[in-house]
Amino acid sequence: MIEFDHASRTYGTKEAVCDLSLTIPAGELFALLGPSGAGKTTSIKMLVGLLQPSQGTVRVCGHDVVRDPRSAHQRLGYVPDEAILYDKLSGREFLWFIADMFGMDRGVTAARIEDEIVAFELGEFVDDLAESYSLGMKQRLVFAAALLHAPDVLVLDEPMVGLDPRTVRIVKDLIRSRTRDGMTVFMSTHTLAMAEELADRVAIMVKGSLQFLGTVGELRQQLSVEESSLEDLYLQLTGRGIGLPAASENA
Amino acid sequence: MVASTLGHMLQTARLRITLVALLSLVFWGSLFGIFYEAFHFLEDLHADVIPMLFNAFFLSLMVMLVFSSGILLYSGLFTSREARLLLTLPATPDAIFAHVFRESIWFSSWGFVLLGSPMLVAYGLVHGASLAYYLLMLPLMVSFAIIPATLGGMLCLTLVRFLPRLRLHVLSMAGVLAVALGGWLGWSAFSQNDADRLTTSWFEQAFSRLAVTEQRFLPSWWLTSGLMEASRSSSDPQQQWAALAEAGAFLAVLVANGLFLQLLAGLLARAWYRRGYGLLAGEYTARRAPQASWVDHAIERLGSKQGLPLRLLLVKDLRLFRRDIAQWSQFAIFFGLLAIYFVNLRSFHYDSSYASLIGSLNLGVVGLILSTFTTRFVYPMISLEGRRFWILGLLPLRRDQIVWSKFLFSVAGSLPPCCLLILLSDRMLGLPGKAILLHEIACVTLCIGLSGIAVGLGALIPDLREASPSKIAAGFGGTLSLVLSSLFIMPVVLAAGLPFHAEAAITALGSSWPWLAALLGIFTGGSGVAVSVGILCVLGLFAGGTPLMLGIRSFRRLEA
Numbered sequence: 001m002i003e004f005d006h007a008s009r010t011y012g013t014k015e016a017v018c019d020l021s022l023t024i025p026a027g028e029l030f031a032l033l034g035p036s037g038a039g040k041t042t043s044i045k046m047l048v049g050l051l052q053p054s055q056g057t058v059r060v061c062g063h064d065v066v067r068d069p070r071s072a073h074q075r076l077g078y079v080p081d082e083a084i085l086y087d088k089l090s091g092r093e094f095l096w097f098i099a100d101m102f103g104m105d106r107g108v109t110a111a112r113i114e115d116e117i118v119a120f121e122l123g124e125f126v127d128d129l130a131e132s133y134s135l136g137m138k139q140r141l142v143f144a145a146a147l148l149h150a151p152d153v154l155v156l157d158e159p160m161v162g163l164d165p166r167t168v169r170i171v172k173d174l175i176r177s178r179t180r181d182g183m184t185v186f187m188s189t190h191t192l193a194m195a196e197e198l199a200d201r202v203a204i205m206v207k208g209s210l211q212f213l214g215t216v217g218e219l220r221q222q223l224s225v226e227e228s229s230l231e232d233l234y235l236q237l238t239g240r241g242i243g244l245p246a247a248s249e250n251a
Numbered sequence: 252m253v254a255s256t257l258g259h260m261l262q263t264a265r266l267r268i269t270l271v272a273l274l275s276l277v278f279w280g281s282l283f284g285i286f287y288e289a290f291h292f293l294e295d296l297h298a299d300v301i302p303m304l305f306n307a308f309f310l311s312l313m314v315m316l317v318f319s320s321g322i323l324l325y326s327g328l329f330t331s332r333e334a335r336l337l338l339t340l341p342a343t344p345d346a347i348f349a350h351v352f353r354e355s356i357w358f359s360s361w362g363f364v365l366l367g368s369p370m371l372v373a374y375g376l377v378h379g380a381s382l383a384y385y386l387l388m389l390p391l392m393v394s395f396a397i398i399p400a401t402l403g404g405m406l407c408l409t410l411v412r413f414l415p416r417l418r419l420h421v422l423s424m425a426g427v428l429a430v431a432l433g434g435w436l437g438w439s440a441f442s443q444n445d446a447d448r449l450t451t452s453w454f455e456q457a458f459s460r461l462a463v464t465e466q467r468f469l470p471s472w473w474l475t476s477g478l479m480e481a482s483r484s485s486s487d488p489q490q491q492w493a494a495l496a497e498a499g500a501f502l503a504v505l506v507a508n509g510l511f512l513q514l515l516a517g518l519l520a521r522a523w524y525r526r527g528y529g530l531l532a533g534e535y536t537a538r539r540a541p542q543a544s545w546v547d548h549a550i551e552r553l554g555s556k557q558g559l560p561l562r563l564l565l566v567k568d569l570r571l572f573r574r575d576i577a578q579w580s581q582f583a584i585f586f587g588l589l590a591i592y593f594v595n596l597r598s599f600h601y602d603s604s605y606a607s608l609i610g611s612l613n614l615g616v617v618g619l620i621l622s623t624f625t626t627r628f629v630y631p632m633i634s635l636e637g638r639r640f641w642i643l644g645l646l647p648l649r650r651d652q653i654v655w656s657k658f659l660f661s662v663a664g665s666l667p668p669c670c671l672l673i674l675l676s677d678r679m680l681g682l683p684g685k686a687i688l689l690h691e692i693a694c695v696t697l698c699i700g701l702s703g704i705a706v707g708l709g710a711l712i713p714d715l716r717e718a719s720p721s722k723i724a725a726g727f728g729g730t731l732s733l734v735l736s737s738l739f740i741m742p743v744v745l746a747a748g749l750p751f752h753a754e755a756a757i758t759a760l761g762s763s764w765p766w767l768a769a770l771l772g773i774f775t776g777g778s779g780v781a782v783s784v785g786i787l788c789v790l791g792l793f794a795g796g797t798p799l800m801l802g803i804r805s806f807r808r809l810e811a
Contacts, residue, residue, distance in 0.1 A: 050644050051810050070647040080641045086567070088574040090539040100551070100563050101646045127539050129574070 001026045001153055001184040002047065007056035009042050016042040018208040019056070024186060024201075026152070029179045031199035032188040035238050039208040040188040041081065044157050047186060048078045060153055074102070077146035081158040083138050087131035091122055091141045094130065095148060102149040109148075116144035120170065135162035143171060147178075154178065156187040160194065172198060196230040204237055211237055274734040279369050281737075286373035294377050301374070302465075302475055308370075309471035312363055313399045320403030323355035326719055328524065329411060329531050338528065348520035349513075352404055358725045359403075360396040367392055371478065380482035383495050387481045391502055395474040397509035401516050408519045411527035470505060477501030560648040564656035565663075568632070572664075578628055586668050589620060593676040604755065606680040611748035613676040614690055615740055617669050618697045622736035625705035629661040630732045631723035633706070633806070637715025640809075654710050654803045661702035669694050685780060686751060692784055693747035696791035700739050707798025708732045710806040739794045746786040750779035 002024040009017040017039040024030045034040050045051040046058050049065040049072060058065050063072040085094060095116065099109040117123050120140040125133065133141070139162050146154060154175075160168050175198060179185055189195055195202050196216055204212040204219075212219055219233050293301055328334055328351050337347045368388070375384050465472055481498035485491045543551070547566045554562060572578055593613065633654070636643055643653055673694045677687040712728040723729060749756075753774035760768050773782050 048641075048645055050641065070649070073645050074647045076645060078641060078645050083641070084638045085642075086571060086639065088571045089567070093539065093543075093570070096543075097563060097567055098642075098646070101560060101648065103559075103647075129539065 001028075001061055002030075002186055003057075003059040004043070004047075005057045005059070007043075007046055007053040007058050009039075009046055009051060010054045015208050017046070017053075020210065021056075022203070022210070022213070024184055026184055027179055027182045028200045029175065029185045029198055030187065031195035031202045032186070032205060033190075033192065033195060033202055033234060034188075034205035038205040040205055041157060042208075043205070044155055044186070044188055048076060048155055049073065074149075075152040077149070077151035077154045079139070079142050079146050079154075079156045079159050081161060083142040085130040085133070085138055085141070088129055090129055091126040091133070091137075092117075094141065095126075095145055098145045099148050104149060112148060113144075116148060119174065120144045120167070136164055136167060139163055140167055143174075147174075151183070153184045153186065156185065156189075158189060159187060160189070160191055192229075192231045192234055202230070204234060206238055274731060275365070278734045278737065279365065282366065283369035283373050286370045287377060290374050290377040302479055305475040305478065306465050306469075306471055309395070309474050310469060312367070313395075313469075313471050316359060316363065316396060316399035317403040317406065319359040320355055320400035321407040322403075323359050323721055324351060324404045324407045325411070326721070327351035327355055328407070329528060331719065334528070338525065343521065344524035345517035345520045348404065348408075348516065348524060352400070352516070355404075356396065356400045358721060359400060361725065363396055364392065374478075375482055378482050379484055381484050381491070383498070384478070384481040387477070387498055387502060391474055391477045391481070391498075391505065394502060394505035394509050395470055398470045398505070398512060401509065401512040405512070405516050405519055408516070408523050408527060411531055412523040470508065473501050473504050473508075477505065560646075561652050561656050561659070564653065565660055568656065568660045582624060582628075582668075586620070586672065589617065589672055590675065593672060593679055604752075606682060607686060607748070607751045610677050610680050610682050610686060610690060611744055611752075613680075614673060614693055614697075614747055615744040617672055617676075617694065618701070618740035618743065619737070621665055621669055621697060622701050622733060622740060625661060625665070625701045626729050626733045626736065627724045628720070629657065629702060629705040630709045630729050631714075631720035632657045632660075633709040633802075634713040634715060634717060634723045635720060637713055638718060640715070650807050650809070651803050654706060654799070654806050657709070658702055658706045658799060661706060662698050665698045665702065666695065669698055689747050689750065689780055689783060692787055693743050696743055696787045697740065699791045700743070700794035701736050703795025703797075703799040704735050704739065705732050707795075707800070707802035708735070710802030710809075711798065713806075713809070735794075735798075739790070743787065743790055746783050746790065749774040750783050753779060 002022070004020045004022040007017060007020045008015065020043060032040050032043065042051060046053050047060070047065065049069045052066050060072040061075045063075070065072040089097070092113065095113045096109070099113065100106075104112070117126055120143055122137075122140060122144060125137055126141075130138065130141070139159075143159075159171060163171065172194070175185055175187075187195075187199070199216075201213070201215055202219070203210050212222070214222075216230050216233070219230075219237075290301070293304075328348065334347070334351070337350070342350075371388050371392075372385070374380075375388070477498045480494045480501065483491075483494040485494065543566075547570065550562050550566050550569070551559070636653070670691055673690050674687065677690055682690075708728050708731060712731075714723050714726055714728065717723050717726075749771065753771045757768045757771050757775070760771075773779070
């Protein structure tokens with residue numbers, strides 16, 4: 001479903017992502033962790049086609065996001081860390097715009113928009129202009145828009161920022177149910193508890209390179225620490241800079 | 252800070268800086284040439300009308316500066332992210348106002364300096380002014396600009412404090428009234444004026460009706476008087492010093508009033524800024540109807556399935572435009588003003604060659620007004636998508652379609668008002684059908700070319716991090732777009748006018764410049780119009796197509 005094949009990205013002389021190789025199969029919930037400036041957002045932007053890799057390739061459902069972006073985007077849903085919307089469009093108009101752009105049947109769209117409005121509790125404000133929305137309202141609308149065309153892959157960049165506890169719960173339940181139905185979720189987050197609770201596998205990125213790739217159990221095993229939370233393990237790996245060998249696909 | 256910013260720009264964007272400096276010089280030089288010739292003509296025959304001309308010019312600039320500063324300060328004080336941050340800092344409201352004011356006066360008055368300085372330098376040279384005139388010119392202009400800019404800020408603070416819900420409606424209504432007043436003044440000045448055109452008495456009659464602009468309490472009068480006194484040259488040193496002292500006194504009046512208004516604005520900001528911000532933040536925005544309007548629906552449904560993404564982008568931009576009152580009200584005001592002027596053209600009773608000349612000039616005026624709109628509103632459109640590129644960048648559509656949609660939006664939006672205005676102008680002037688047809692073709696060329704320049708450059712050199720369209724337009728790309736647009740308008744107007752003036756021009760040339768006479772010869776006779784249409788087509792395709800293609804190529808590689 002998602003493949004990073006020796007993908008690197010530089011900004012001038014600075015290497016933001018270095019030789020990233022990663023395969024995430026269908027139905028997996030994958031969490032990318034790392035301190036600020038580790039290269040998480042750059043990796044995500046390469047995955048959704050907003051940035052091109054300096055080297056290597058990134059594929060979504062077999063489609064190269066650089067060479068065949070339209071096919072890749074047809075299968076992608078994306079929730080950015082900072083969702084800036086069109087202030088003078090209402091939430092409903094925004095949802096219709098996205099659905100029409102994806103070429104969805106209008107009859108199906110109408111029903112699906114109503115479903116998303118109910119699922120993300122948008123009803124009270126969906127016909128107001130987006131300029132009046134709070135951060136949480138915007139984020140809920142963006143979730144609804146990302147899921148509208150039933151993508152195979154959902155990419156989430158810090159998805160819980162600005163959400164109230166009730167919406168966090170709604171989002172968590174939704175992610176679980178969609179992954180059960182076969183959707184792949186790629187998520188970057190600082191909320192370690194959520195990664196520990198939801199993710200099938202986690203990766204820890206430091207200074208553009210993967211320091212760990214595997215399950216939380218495998219991480220414990222590698223660090224020889226039993227009964228520790230992901231937070232402890234994360235801090236041990238990133239804070240003290242333990243020199244584990246760079247992770248490979250077999251890790 | 253300015254020095255370090257300039258240093259950084261010189262290091263990172265040397266080509267841009269060189270290009271903008273070069274093009275600004277060309278623009279400045281062209282304006283200087285036009286003003287120099289005009290002042291020579293006026294100085295020889297009608298020197299006494301120059302102060303009236305300056306008064307009218309500076310008064311109209313003053314009105315424009317009040318509105319442009321008011322709009323810029325509104326966005327800087329009430330809608331920007333920076334204001335949100337500044338209000339959380341231990342800074343007093345008047346300090347925040349002063350900070351935003353400094354930025355807005357730069358953005359709102361650079362055009363005033365670019366337009367005013369060649370005019371004043373040309374006047375000084377023609378009039379034989381002393382060095383003191385040139386030294387006083389800049390302080391006089393800057394101290395003058397502060398007054399309308401501060402008034403705009405005070406107007407903005409007052410409106411938001413007392414009329415938050417109606418703030419922009421009131422501002423627009425005031426703008427419409429100001430324009431209507433200007434239109435009425437212009438009409439009353441030039442209509443029913445049967446004296447021989449361009450004679451001293453004609454000028455005096457015309458400008459005497461603009462006497463209202465010469466009121467002594469107006470800053471435009473202080474500026475004009477200061478400039479006139481500073482330009483006075485006399486062989487008697489005593490008289491020379493007296494004139495300079497007078498000029499200095501007018502500068503002092505401008506500075507004192509500017510500082511006094513700054514003080515008042517500071518007091519207003521201290522009293523009303525935070526309160527107004529709070530009122531605005533608590534304002535309720537109206538709900539939209541769940542169904543799309545019939546216009547949007549019709550555009551979406553008309554055409555093939557392949558063209559649907561393009562039409563959806565058009566509908567989206569149309570909605571954003573019509574819900575942004577600041578955009579369409581300025582559009583309506585300026586085109587409304589032109590309509591008033593064109594409707595009143597009938598009262599001049601021109602002979603046919605003069606009417607044709609005025610028709611060509613009107614075509615140029617429509618082009619110039621349109622170029623300011625394409626620069627101010629169309630050029631920033633691609634840049635404004637930058638912070639929302641996660642939306643369009645992830646949709647399954649070709650990036651070319653995004654650029655084409657902006658181009659179509661601009662052409663479709665500018666064609667009807669421009670073509671109607673030109674039709675109105677030509678009908679009022681009583682031009683023949685052939686001239687009207689050629690002017691309409693030229694108008695279409697202008698719409699296509701100016702849209703291509705604005706959209707193409709917008710895609711070629713976007714500013715993806717800036718949220719304010721006025722600041723995007725005031726940057727390098729916007730300036731380049733305005734300069735290129737002005738350079739494009741000139742040959743279009745010439746090509747449209749030549750079939751009707753070529754013979755007169757050849758006669759005037761006589762035996763001198765035989766190559767020019769031969770060149771003009773192709774525009775005479777029955778084939779002249781066809782040649783003109785061919786040139787217009789080439790001009791439109793080249794000026795519109797080249798930047799558009801370059802922009803599309805660059806936009807395909809854009810990263811956000």
